[in-house]
Amino acid sequence: MISNETPRGPVDSSRVPRYAGPATFARLPRLDEVGRADVAVVGVPFDSGVSYRPGARFGGNAIREASRLLRPYNPAQDASPFALAQVADGGDIAVNPFNINEAVDTIEAAADDLLGTGARLMTLGGDHTIALPLLRSVAKKHGPVALLHFDAHLDTWDTYFGAEYTHGTPFRRAVEEGILDTSALSHVGTRGPLYGKQDLTDDEKMGFGIVTSADVYRRGADEVADQLRQRIGDRPLYISIDIDCLDPAHAPGTGTPEAGGMTSRELLEILRGLASCNLVSADVVEVAPAYDHAEITSVAASHTAYELTTIMSRQIAAARKEDEGK
Numbered sequence: 001m002i003s004n005e006t007p008r009g010p011v012d013s014s015r016v017p018r019y020a021g022p023a024t025f026a027r028l029p030r031l032d033e034v035g036r037a038d039v040a041v042v043g044v045p046f047d048s049g050v051s052y053r054p055g056a057r058f059g060g061n062a063i064r065e066a067s068r069l070l071r072p073y074n075p076a077q078d079a080s081p082f083a084l085a086q087v088a089d090g091g092d093i094a095v096n097p098f099n100i101n102e103a104v105d106t107i108e109a110a111a112d113d114l115l116g117t118g119a120r121l122m123t124l125g126g127d128h129t130i131a132l133p134l135l136r137s138v139a140k141k142h143g144p145v146a147l148l149h150f151d152a153h154l155d156t157w158d159t160y161f162g163a164e165y166t167h168g169t170p171f172r173r174a175v176e177e178g179i180l181d182t183s184a185l186s187h188v189g190t191r192g193p194l195y196g197k198q199d200l201t202d203d204e205k206m207g208f209g210i211v212t213s214a215d216v217y218r219r220g221a222d223e224v225a226d227q228l229r230q231r232i233g234d235r236p237l238y239i240s241i242d243i244d245c246l247d248p249a250h251a252p253g254t255g256t257p258e259a260g261g262m263t264s265r266e267l268l269e270i271l272r273g274l275a276s277c278n279l280v281s282a283d284v285v286e287v288a289p290a291y292d293h294a295e296i297t298s299v300a301a302s303h304t305a306y307e308l309t310t311i312m313s314r315q316i317a318a319a320r321k322e323d324e325g326k
């Protein structure tokens with residue numbers, strides 16, 4: 001469903017100071033103010049799936065706060081994302097912090113509702129556990145999706161303390177459930193110690209290709225984006241971004257930091273290089289503001305979500321134009 005109404009954009013920062021009032025993503029209207037959205041930005045304040053430092057439950061609101069300085073024109077993609085499509089802040093999904101299984105079900109149901117309105121999702125985590133129910137919901141709509149996973153970690157481990165749903169295991173579950181298109185799965189930014197070599201062989205068997213953080217440094221963002229684009233083709237694509245794909249210098253505010261990561265410039269450039277991909281939904285997870293300094297991490301996350309939102313808005317506008325031409 002593509003609406004022809006003129007989108008309502010962010011609060012005008014030349015009239016209302018950008019630090020005034022409650023924060024929505026990029027100072028956009030709330031979903032209940034506009035009725036429906038082409039892109040719904042939704043928070044998932046859940047971090048009961050972490051294996052180390054907690055705190056990502058506060059990530060979504062930290063990203064919203066840090067997004068007050070985003071401006072409406074994105075020169076890197078030559079687009080005004082909030083004029084091309086209705087982007088709105090759908091608030092937070094209220095999830096049970098004491099029952100992971102119930103939380104996972106609640107996230108899936110809420111995503112079903114939002115996707116059912118025709119919106120694409122830009123989800124703000126939360127820990128990486130939340131990617132599983134989001135992928136379940138997206139796959140119900142689109143079938144198995146291509147996955148581009150930016151992370152220091154593989155997140156294809158099996159269980160922790162016997163638990164299946166954790167922030168280190170969402171993508172193994174997703175492969176087991178058949179909701180990913182195993183011919184187009186990539187990790188980008190991985191590095192750091194593993195439990196054993198088997199982690200890598202298991203991951204490869206699941207179908208994942210790996211672009212390590214060192215690969216990005218050596219080959220450069222443009223070449224990496226070209227290669228990823230070729231692998232993805234025109235498949236429906238889900239992008240999951242664990243902010244710990246960035247070096248701790250660029251994202252200290254996260255739960256499981258690993259040295260030797262990408263720069264925020266590299267991440268943003270790779271995303272811009274993927275603008276032609278059919279991005280159906282995305283998440284940015286693992287921002288844990290208690291370990292952050294001067295909003296370094298949440299600013300990086302807000303710009304990351306801005307690039308992703310721009311890609312989705314451009315595609316929605318292009319689809320609308322094609323529709324009108326028919």
Ligand SMILES: N=C(N)NCCCC(=O)O
Binds near residue numbers: 051128168244256
């Ligand atoms: N998804 C994130 N951020 N981390 C996974 C780390 C799992 C571990 O502690 O081995």
Ligand SMILES: [Zn+2]
Binds near residue numbers: 242244286
């Ligand atoms: Zn990670």
Ligand SMILES: [Zn+2]
Binds near residue numbers: 128151
């Ligand atoms: Zn992760």
